[in-house]
Amino acid sequence: MLNEVDEKLKSTRVVSYIAILLVVLTASVAYSDSLEYYSYMSLSFHMTIEHSIFLGSGALLATIGSYCLQAFTNHFSVRGPIQLLRFSNLTKLQRKETITIVSCLVASGLLMGVWHLPSLFAAATVHEDLHLLQHTSFIISGSLGFIAIRMMPVTLVILSLVLMNATMGLFGALLVVSNHQIFIPYSIEGHAEAGNVMIALSIVMAIVAFPAFIISRSLGYELKNQQNI
Amino acid sequence: MYRQYEKEQGPAPQYQITKELSDLTLMFIVSAIIFFLIAGAHAIVMRVIQSDITLMGQNETLTFGLFYAALTIHGQVMFFGFASMLTIGISYYLVSKFAKKPLYSMKLAIWSFATLNAGVMLLLVSEVMLFGAGWYNLMPLTFIPGPAGAGIGWSTLSAVVFLMADLAIVTGMTLFSANIIATVLSGRIASGMQKIEPEYDEGHRSKSDGEDDKGRADTLAMQDIPPATRWISILGISSWFPGRQRCAVPAVSIVVVGVFVNALVQLVGNAGAFVQLTVGLSFLTNPNFEPNWLFAKDAWWFFGHPVVYFTLFSFLGAAYYYIPRYAKKTVTYDKWAYRPWPFYFVFTMLVFSHHTFMDMPNPAWLGMVAQAASFGIVFPSGLTIMTIMMYILRSRIRWNITAMFMLAGIAGWAFGGFAGVQTGWWGTNIYLHNTLNIVGHIHLVILMGSALLGIGLIYSIVPAIAKKNLSKTLGMSHLILTLIGGFGLAFMFAYLGFAGVIRREAEIPQQFMWAMPWLLFFALTVGGAQIIFSYNLFRTLYRKYLTAEEKEFFILYRQQEGQATRDKVPTTSDAPISQNTATDTA
Numbered sequence: 001m002l003n004e005v006d007e008k009l010k011s012t013r014v015v016s017y018i019a020i021l022l023v024v025l026t027a028s029v030a031y032s033d034s035l036e037y038y039s040y041m042s043l044s045f046h047m048t049i050e051h052s053i054f055l056g057s058g059a060l061l062a063t064i065g066s067y068c069l070q071a072f073t074n075h076f077s078v079r080g081p082i083q084l085l086r087f088s089n090l091t092k093l094q095r096k097e098t099i100t101i102v103s104c105l106v107a108s109g110l111l112m113g114v115w116h117l118p119s120l121f122a123a124a125t126v127h128e129d130l131h132l133l134q135h136t137s138f139i140i141s142g143s144l145g146f147i148a149i150r151m152m153p154v155t156l157v158i159l160s161l162v163l164m165n166a167t168m169g170l171f172g173a174l175l176v177v178s179n180h181q182i183f184i185p186y187s188i189e190g191h192a193e194a195g196n197v198m199i200a201l202s203i204v205m206a207i208v209a210f211p212a213f214i215i216s217r218s219l220g221y222e223l224k225n226q227q228n229i
Numbered sequence: 230m231y232r233q234y235e236k237e238q239g240p241a242p243q244y245q246i247t248k249e250l251s252d253l254t255l256m257f258i259v260s261a262i263i264f265f266l267i268a269g270a271h272a273i274v275m276r277v278i279q280s281d282i283t284l285m286g287q288n289e290t291l292t293f294g295l296f297y298a299a300l301t302i303h304g305q306v307m308f309f310g311f312a313s314m315l316t317i318g319i320s321y322y323l324v325s326k327f328a329k330k331p332l333y334s335m336k337l338a339i340w341s342f343a344t345l346n347a348g349v350m351l352l353l354v355s356e357v358m359l360f361g362a363g364w365y366n367l368m369p370l371t372f373i374p375g376p377a378g379a380g381i382g383w384s385t386l387s388a389v390v391f392l393m394a395d396l397a398i399v400t401g402m403t404l405f406s407a408n409i410i411a412t413v414l415s416g417r418i419a420s421g422m423q424k425i426e427p428e429y430d431e432g433h434r435s436k437s438d439g440e441d442d443k444g445r446a447d448t449l450a451m452q453d454i455p456p457a458t459r460w461i462s463i464l465g466i467s468s469w470f471p472g473r474q475r476c477a478v479p480a481v482s483i484v485v486v487g488v489f490v491n492a493l494v495q496l497v498g499n500a501g502a503f504v505q506l507t508v509g510l511s512f513l514t515n516p517n518f519e520p521n522w523l524f525a526k527d528a529w530w531f532f533g534h535p536v537v538y539f540t541l542f543s544f545l546g547a548a549y550y551y552i553p554r555y556a557k558k559t560v561t562y563d564k565w566a567y568r569p570w571p572f573y574f575v576f577t578m579l580v581f582s583h584h585t586f587m588d589m590p591n592p593a594w595l596g597m598v599a600q601a602a603s604f605g606i607v608f609p610s611g612l613t614i615m616t617i618m619m620y621i622l623r624s625r626i627r628w629n630i631t632a633m634f635m636l637a638g639i640a641g642w643a644f645g646g647f648a649g650v651q652t653g654w655w656g657t658n659i660y661l662h663n664t665l666n667i668v669g670h671i672h673l674v675i676l677m678g679s680a681l682l683g684i685g686l687i688y689s690i691v692p693a694i695a696k697k698n699l700s701k702t703l704g705m706s707h708l709i710l711t712l713i714g715g716f717g718l719a720f721m722f723a724y725l726g727f728a729g730v731i732r733r734e735a736e737i738p739q740q741f742m743w744a745m746p747w748l749l750f751f752a753l754t755v756g757g758a759q760i761i762f763s764y765n766l767f768r769t770l771y772r773k774y775l776t777a778e779e780k781e782f783f784i785l786y787r788q789q790e791g792q793a794t795r796d797k798v799p800t801t802s803d804a805p806i807s808q809n810t811a812t813d814t815a
Contacts, residue, residue, distance in 0.1 A: 153456065154455075154456035154457065155414045155415075155456040155459060155460070156414075157456075158456060158457065158460050159410065159414070162493070162497065163496070163497065163500075166497040166500055166578070167500060170500055170501065170504060170528065170531065173524060173527050173528070173531075174521070174524050176591070176592055176595070177521060177523045177524045177527060177590060177591060178521060178524070179521060179523075179590075180519070192592070196592060196594070199595070203579065203598070206575060206578070207575060211461075211466060211571070213457070214457040214460045214461050214466070215457075215461055215466065217456075217457035218455070218457040218458040218460075218461050218478065219470075219474060221457075222455035222456070222457055222458045223455075223458060223474075223477050223478070225455075
């Protein structure tokens with residue numbers, strides 16, 4: 001009985017997750033002209049909304065892809081996350097999976113990072129094909145990151161959240177105090193604004209989102225599953 | 230004998246740490262003490278240069294280069310060679326003891342030791358080259374040689390050596406943080422403290438013989454805690470839950486919480502040091518690179534403030550366990566011991582920018598956040614101090630060396646904390662920022678705060694590992710001289726700062742020269758105390774005989790393991806360091 005409820009809950013979560021992402025994606029396509037305009041005008045828009053849209057789209061594609069794969073392959077099995085923290089104890093198969101996770105993370109980071117090299121970023125804003133390639137890279141980066149997250153133990157996902165948050169705050173500080181245009185299309189004021197938004201976001205995530213996530217997951221899911229509560 | 234042992238050295242869990250770890254802990258402690266003496270010698274050099282003692286006749290200003298080199302290396306070696314080295318060594322020991330599990334990787338631990346030592350030695354090399362840009366490596370001063378003929382100045386090579394030294398140090402600290410985090414997050418861990426939370430009106434009871442103490446890590450079961458639940462447990466968040474939920478979350482030992490929060494905060498903070506070093510090294514390698522020095526400074530303090538707390542948190546976590554035990558109280562699950570830690574975690578990362586109040590190009594709101602965080606961190610700090618005071622209230626505390634050092638450390642940290650809040654206030658900072666008051670504050674927080682807590686733990690941990698007792702008489706001399714010299718030095722600095730004496734200046738205005746002999750006296754007193762301590766420590770570690778008391782303890786200890794042979798009194802070859810399995814008894 002408990003398992004059935006749990007399964008239903010899982011299905012509901014997956015469906016609502018896909019639905020929300022689809023709505024966001026549809027809205028993005030519908031308002032693409034406006035989004036493009038804001039993206040060109042505001043660095044903070046690019047650093048927050050635009051990144052979220054493209055990375056989210058990548059994650060959505062990866063999710064849909066994985067369910068398609070399940071539908072077409074009968075022997076597709078969902079394994080628990082592997083224990084990345086004990087690499088030497090892993091079986092050969094698990095080591096392969098670990099290498100996949102690390103490769104996905106590295107590739108995702110590189111794809112995201114390389115387009116933020118100031119010269120390449122500037123080129124992408126003036127060259128339409130490069131711009132398209134940049135957005136495609138962000139989507140692929142989102143997919144790869146999402147695949148890695150789904151394969152990683154939750155403990156490490158939480159740790160990554162903390163570290164990424166700090167990185168965002170530090171990068172925000174760079175933009176806040178920048179005395180020249182790092183990303184050429186945007187003004188110095190635009191850089192400062194983006195930095196402020198990123199730092200504020202990282203503080204909110206550290207103080208609100210991070211504890212809310214671990215508390216809700218623990219009380220609402222893990223401890224209930226263990227019938228401790 | 231058990232009681233005698235606990236009376237003097239204190240209560241650590243019986244869980245056996247590996248021989249490799251106990252050896253490594255001793256190596257960290259020995260390294261830390263050696264660097265403590267070296268860094269202290271630099272303090273004496275500075276005091277001598279600033280006093281009336283003439284070293285160079287008419288050319289006294291030629292010693293100023295040496296002053297700035299000593300200023301730089303004193304700060305860096307004290308922070309990284311002594312305080313951080315001690316923190317890392319003791320944290321490895323504590324986390325293994327109180328989480329009842331081996332470290333995630335001994336190799337990583339050894340690498341952290343090697344890189345940290347290599348870094349500190351490189352620092353000393355840079356000092357020989359008279360590098361003197363300040364311990365905070367204030368760029369772009371790092372790359373600007375001083376005026377010719379003034380006795381001040383350093384080469385680009387010395388700057389490179391200094392940057393490489395810092396790179397090695399931060400790498401070592403990162404390896405440590407990663408190792409601790411992996412140890413705590415992976416596999417099963419000793420937990421279940423929440424089951425022994427007393428009733429609301431029950432309070433802490435005095436224990437009669439220690440046997441009823443269910444709060445010992447030894448009594449905790451090894452459990453595999455689910456991921457998010459593990460996070461809320463090791464950050465102390467679950468202590469804020471209502472009773473029903475709090476009871477459901479397996480709580481780990483408070484010592485593990487302290488060490489984990491320490492490692493996590495530092496791992497995040499290290500990003501700042503890496504950024505600053507990247508900026509500096511990029512500037513050195515690419516002449517066309519136009520660095521943003523303000524960003525480099527912000528990034529440094531993003532690392533530099535957490536590193537102050539880095540030397541404190543592990544020891545505070547330990548104080549929550551050791552002090553109630555010395556106060557003969559049962560160590561139960563005390564929610565007030567866990568409650569400060571989520572706040573420490575958040576505020577330590579936010580508070581860094583109060584170091585940059587004077588850098589006006591920073592956005593004003595960052596300063597406001599810094600000021601709010603400076604006040605905010607008073608809450609967990611006050612909570613810690615009040616909780617520890619409550620452990621002592623109406624207790625029959627055993628005033629042994631460790632207990633006295635730890636309580637003196639709490640007092641020093643409290644005084645330093647007051648001074649910190651004072652200078653962390655934007656308006657006050659304008660007046661005090663560039664004065665010796667800041668030097669007073671940092672000496673209170675580090676020398677009379679975390680260093681005393683750490684030294685107190687050495688008096689407890691070394692005998693537990695080596696099975697040989699340090700001399701109590703020498704220990705008392707060490708304590709008394711350190712307190713006189715340390716508090717004298719720190720309060721004198723604080724006073725001179727209020728009077729307006731500028732810091733980071735080799736030359737002191739004539740009207741304040743009266744204070745220099747006093748500062749030299751206090752510095753020599755602290756230095757003398759540490760020489761006594763070093764003698765006590767090294768004599769204990771290397772002496773080739775055991776006292777009657779130690780022999781008795783050794784037999785009892787072997788009996789406990791089922792290996793006792795009363796007819797074979799241990800000889801030197803059984804000497805604890807080489808043979809020990811590093812268990813403690815209590």
